[in-house]
Amino acid sequence: MLVSEVREAELLASVPDKLFIAGKWVAASGGGTLDVQDPSTGKVIRTIADATAEDAQKAMDAAADTQASWAATAPRERSNILRRAFDLLMERADDFALLMTLEMGKPLAESMGEVKYGGEFLRWFSEEAVRIQGRYGSNPEGTGTMIVTQRPVGPCYLITPWNFPLAMATRKIAPALAAGCTVVVKPAALTPLTTLAFVKLLEEAGLPAGVVNVLTTSSSSAVSKPIFADSRLRKLSFTGSTPVGVALLKQAADGVLRTSMELGGNAPFVVFEDADLDAAVDGAMIAKFRNIGQACTAGNRFIVQESVADAFAQKVTERVKAFKVGRGTDDGVTIGPLIDTKAVEKVGALVADAVKRGAKVHTGGSAIAGDGTFFEPTVISEVKPGSDILSEEIFGPVLSIATFKDEADAVRMANATEYGLIGYVYTKDLARGQRMIDAIDTGMMGLNVGVASNAAAPFGGVKQSGLGREGGFEGIHEYLSTKYTLTPAHSG
Structure with missing residues (x-):
C-alpha cells in the first residue's frame, strides 16, 4: 500500500x-x-x-x-x-x-x-x-x-x-x-x-x-x-x-x-503511414488511457492507415497488456476503476456491439468481477462502419482501431461525427499536418502529441461539443x- x-x-x-x-x-x-x-x-x-x-x-x-x-x-x-x-x-x-x-x-x-x-x-x-x-x-x-x-x-x-x-x-x-x-x-x-x-x-x-x-x-x-x-x-x-x-x-x-x-467528444486519433509509429503509440497511451479513458479529450476513434494498422495494433496491445489494474492507492497501478456500474455496463455494451459486427479483440474486452467497478484495458481492431463505438463516447479504457486508405478517407472518417472537441494527428509530413489542422473540424488539435490541454491555451470545441x-x-x-x-x- x-x-x-x-x-x-x-x-x-x-x-x-x-x-x-x-x-x-x-x-x-x-x-x-x-x-x-x-x-x-x-x-x-x-x-x-x-x-x-x-x-x-x-x-x-x-x-x-x-x-x-x-x-x-x-x-x-x-x-x-x-x-x-x-x-x-x-x-x-x-x-x-x-x-x-x-x-x-x-x-x-x-x-x-x-x-x-x-x-x-x-x-x-x-x-x-x-x-x-x-x-x-x-x-x-x-x-x-x-x-x-x-x-x-x-x-x-x-x-x-x-x-x-x-x-x-x-x-x-x-x-x-x-x-x-x-x-x-x-x-x-x-x-x-x-x-x-x-x-x-x-x-x-x-x-x-x-x-x-x-x-x-x-x-x-x-x-x-x-x-x-x-x-x-x-x-x-x-x-x-x-x-x-x-x-x-x-x-x-x-x-x-x-x-x-x-x-461531449468523439476525438479522432489519425495515424498516417509515415508517422513515427513509436511516438504515435506513446501518444495513444496518453490520449486513450489517461484518467482511465474517462475524459472528453480521450482518443475515441483510432483511425490508422491500412499499411501500418497491424503494426500499430501489435505495439499498443503490448503496452496495454503491461498495465496494472487496481485501486489507485496501490503501488504500480496504472488503471483504476470506472466511476460506477453504469459506466462499466456502457463500455461493455460498446465492445460487444463492435465484436458482433466483426471487430477483433487483441486484449481485454470484459468487466472484471469482484469489488469495485473495473473494466479490463482493451484493444480491438478491424472496427466496422456502423459500430456504436465509432459514434458514441466510450469513456473507458478501450482503444478501438479502424483503418483508412488515403488522406481524403482519413478526413472523411475523422469528421464523421456531430462532435468537434479535439483531434489528434501523427505524421512526419508538415504540409500534411497543416492540411489536417485546416480540414479536421475540431476546436483543438494535437499534432504529433497525445495531450494538448494547458491553462494558457483556449479549451473548447465546435458543433455538438x-x-x-x-x-x-x-x-x-x-x-x-x-x-x-x-x-x-x-x-x-
Whole structure:
C-alpha cells in the first residue's frame, strides 16, 4: 500500500461535510445527506449535505448580494487571493491527489498530475486579473471619444463534472473570480469532496464571504431550478454530456444568459503511414488511457492507415497488456476503476456491439468481477462502419482501431461525427499536418502529441461539443461584458 488507512481516514475527516453559503458551512435546510463512495471498493467514504431548492436560493442570494463589492475589489487583490490559493494548493498537493483518488479512482500519479494542471488555472488567472484591458480613442468622424471597458458579467452558476474534480473547478472558478464575478458552484454528486476541500482552501486564502458558494446535491434539477429562475443570474458554465448541456441551454435561454458549454467528444486519433509509429503509440497511451479513458479529450476513434494498422495494433496491445489494474492507492497501478456500474455496463455494451459486427479483440474486452467497478484495458481492431463505438463516447479504457486508405478517407472518417472537441494527428509530413489542422473540424488539435490541454491555451470545441472557451487569454473574457461609451469631442 502506498497510503495507510489511517491517513485516508484522517484526510476524509478533514473535508467539510456541509454546504458553503455566504461564507459559512451550513447543513442542508432539509437535513438531508448523500453518500460518496470509493469506486474501487464500493464503500461509502464520506456522508455530506444534500442541498435543496431552499439552499440554492440562499446561495444565489449570497452571490448576488456580494457581486457589487467583489466587482469593486481591486484587481490586484483578486489576483493575490488566487495566487495564495495556488501556493496553498501546491503545499497540499499530496492531500488533494489522494482525495481525488479516493473519490474518483484514478491512480495517485494521475491525481498528482491533475493537481498541477488544476493549479495552473489559479496561477494563470491570478496573472490575467490585472490585465483586463479596454480602449480609448477618437471615433472616425472626430465628433466624439469612444471609451470601451470590460466589466464582470455578474453572478455565475458553475456546474462541474465528476471526472476531473479539481481541474474542472479551478478552470471555472479562477477566471470568474479574476473577472470580478461571484459564483454558485455545483459539483457532481459522485465526486464532490475535492470541491469542498478546495473551497475551504479558498476561504483560507482570504476569499471574502459570499463570493464562492457551494451546493452538493443528489438532485441537480431541483437545485438548479430556483437559480435559473433568478433574474440576477447572468452566466452559466457547464461541463458534461451534450444532452444535459442542450437541456441547460434551453433553460438559460429564458434568462438570456451568457453560456460556456464544454460538452461531449468523439476525438479522432489519425495515424498516417509515415508517422513515427513509436511516438504515435506513446501518444495513444496518453490520449486513450489517461484518467482511465474517462475524459472528453480521450482518443475515441483510432483511425490508422491500412499499411501500418497491424503494426500499430501489435505495439499498443503490448503496452496495454503491461498495465496494472487496481485501486489507485496501490503501488504500480496504472488503471483504476470506472466511476460506477453504469459506466462499466456502457463500455461493455460498446465492445460487444463492435465484436458482433466483426471487430477483433487483441486484449481485454470484459468487466472484471469482484469489488469495485473495473473494466479490463482493451484493444480491438478491424472496427466496422456502423459500430456504436465509432459514434458514441466510450469513456473507458478501450482503444478501438479502424483503418483508412488515403488522406481524403482519413478526413472523411475523422469528421464523421456531430462532435468537434479535439483531434489528434501523427505524421512526419508538415504540409500534411497543416492540411489536417485546416480540414479536421475540431476546436483543438494535437499534432504529433497525445495531450494538448494547458491553462494558457483556449479549451473548447465546435458543433455538438460546445460553446465558448476555458483557459488562455480567451478564458477570462467568458466572464466579462463589453461596455461602450461615447463622449463629445473636446473643443480646442
